[in-house]
Amino acid sequence: MNQKFENLQQSFRRWWPFYVMLAPGLLFYLVYHYLPIWEARLAFQDVRIIPPNIWVGTKHFVALASSPVFLQVLMNTIVISAMKLVFIFPVPILVALLLNEVRSANYRKFVQSVIYLPHYLSWVVIAGITVATLSPSDGAVNEVIGLMGFDPIPFMTDTGSIRWVLVFSEMWRSAGWDSLIYFAAIVGISQELYEAAEMDGAGRWQKIWFVTIPGIAPTIATLFILNVGLFLSQGFDQVINLSNDVVRSHIDIVDTYVYRIGLQTGEFALATAAGLFKGVIGMILIISAHTISKRLTGKGVW
């Protein structure tokens, strides 16, 4: 017993400065991450003006499951995420492949420094830019449509277009920046492989197909799995800034729904239940993604 106590004392004497360093970070994680997890018990309660709240079990989850609005929101989330995955995911790979073909380092740096920029803009700013660019009266896109002899399209208030607005604004923001990780992977491919391919008489496209793409395949696989893992957690900032009353029912996703019914309408318990539902599904997705990625490529998500 005494020996154990002495060990503990010795250990403390050695490590205490590091615990001091940890303290602010741990306090942050407690307040912003662990207290909310505890607070999420609200999903199983009914809110009363005078505390304590009443425990109601899974009532709110049952209500969600039978709510046509929530089911629509869930459907929107899945459809929009799938559209983004299909149409956005390949673009940065293509951009990286093109960038790698550029022989002038200056031209390549020029292109890179422009196309990375939108990644650093907030969705408030991008929403402003998007609305201006898509304006039916004087937006650049409709000017081009007009030059081709067609009528302008009111993209932001057109229920048929609005999901595509989400896809293309996300592409505008991230296709450039996301190409960086593939470009880094391409640069890491051994030059000898290219030389060997050239000896065999391979042209530009053959080298891309037989050397570059196999070389970045693990990166592509990891990022694809990661994207699937984050399937449900994409686009809150985007949707909240690009939404309006006309198109809301087509692009309302789980996160915006939680915000709307929780903080705007005041149905706290129902909103917490919806958020918790998404949190649990998201957790299952990301842990599966990590496990699959680890098994497939040896590299996990974290």
Add this chain to the structure above:
Amino acid sequence: MFTNSRSTPFERIEYILILSALFLMVVVTAQPILHLVAVSFSDPAEVPGMSGLEVLPRGVSFDVWSLLIQNPNVQRGFLNAAIITAAGTVIAVLGTTLMAWALAQQRLPGRRIILLLVLVTVVFDPGIIPEFFVMKNIGLLNSYWSVILFRAVFAWYLIILIRLFEEVPSELLEAAELDGANPFQTLWYVIVPVAKSSIAMITLFYLVLNWNEFFRAMIYLNDPDKWPLQVVLRQFVVEGDKVGMVGLANVSANTDVNQISIRALKAGMITLTIAPLVLIYPLILKYFTKGTMSGAVKG
């Protein structure tokens, strides 16, 4: 550019097509931004007739900018954003660096459990409502602190720093220990200089995150006088609240302000919000690209 003697005419056309495709991407990325900058510097009388394709100002005028700079909402928004960004970044960089250095100690008792606790927060997010109630319960609602502290330690950056700190050669650390340095001194005199560019990179990351933060500010700060620039911009551009922006008197009356089209004001406001980012963008390019190329950045 075309010195490769083996290239056939077909390959040259191919190459030109590749360069053009990338140039098209540059145009599509930059044109919408340049257009808004151009509108904000144009003669207000010319703005209503401007096409969305134009990227040069029509006549040069600073009317929009002088109006924006004199607007009390914009001034307060800028100041609030500066306060939140400065405080948020300093606290985040300090908090993350200290925590990373402690967790880089392989034999620190409790290290694994703390890493696991951090990882859980990456994987599981209970949503915004519980967090809102925590802020309410601890009395941070309507306080700058709720927004400043929100990203004090961002898990991904923490993980990046831990990995980097673990790579610092142990000879350096032993030398410091022999000189009688305590862990704080080792961090300050040995680790920080070695990991200087990574810490600079993370500082820039946090600067951008804090400057761009609008949602936490929007829900936690009820008092419009505390809103950072992003929320002021959102109120004007997304919510279409002209009154808050130019004042009730100016919306209906035929004043100077009303002469300047709302379109030009919005363009100016967007440009103003981007401006600080564009100023630090060269630094971002320098450090971020280097960091990503060395495999230090994920996601």
